[in-house]
Amino acid sequence: MRKFAKISAVLAAMVLALAFVGCKDDDDDDDDPSVLTTWYCTEEDEEDGVITETVYFYDDNTFKVVESSEGVNITFATGTYTGDTTKDGSVVITIKKVVKGILDDSESLDLVEVPSEYASEFIWKATISGNTMSTVDGEGELSAWIKK
Template sequence: MRKFAKISAVLAAMVLALAFVGCKDDDDDNDQSVVTTWCTESNSSKFYFYDDGSVKFELDVETYSGSYSGDTTKDGTIKVFATVEGSSHTFTLEITDGKLYFEGYEYIKK
């Protein structure tokens, strides 16, 4: 009977130890994944479009963020809404023949 009590106590301790490990907080605030990435040939400018409707774009050395509407995976128009230097701006990007065009620059999908 004592042997059974010892085994039961050890098993209970193992279950409790594993239960606390399984309760780790895994809620990430950054649960976004990239839908598409576009960059210039020289990689000096990039657009990162995320599945939650947000966008991050790097234009030379400056980095901006905002939101977008449109399908970034096929030809069409993308609207980007961002605050740049304290002012709200809307930018229009065009995807034609698998390339993204913005302010005279051509971007390719990565």
């Protein structure tokens, strides 16, 4: 009878230990924003070949632009936006950080803050219509994007 009691106690302890280990973490990861929409455009550059730019719009009104070429992905720009990227309408995209090489014609791929004197050049106006988005940057350059 004592042997049965010991075995029962050990089994109960194991079940209890496994119950705690097997519990799912119920904490929500509110620190990580979720992607709302993703848009991409592809262009061919004589020097760099085919380049794909992808914009990820997050639910905390931030975005990231990733440039891909020959299997290399570079975060090109980050910032904030206003508007709803999930439906037709207007969106204003404000680039806060950009690859340093864009600002000083260097080879640097480091993300740096956009200097205040260039801020107006790094605001894009976007129009979403169905599965397409057209953007006009601060210098008037037009780009067409497709929804993923």
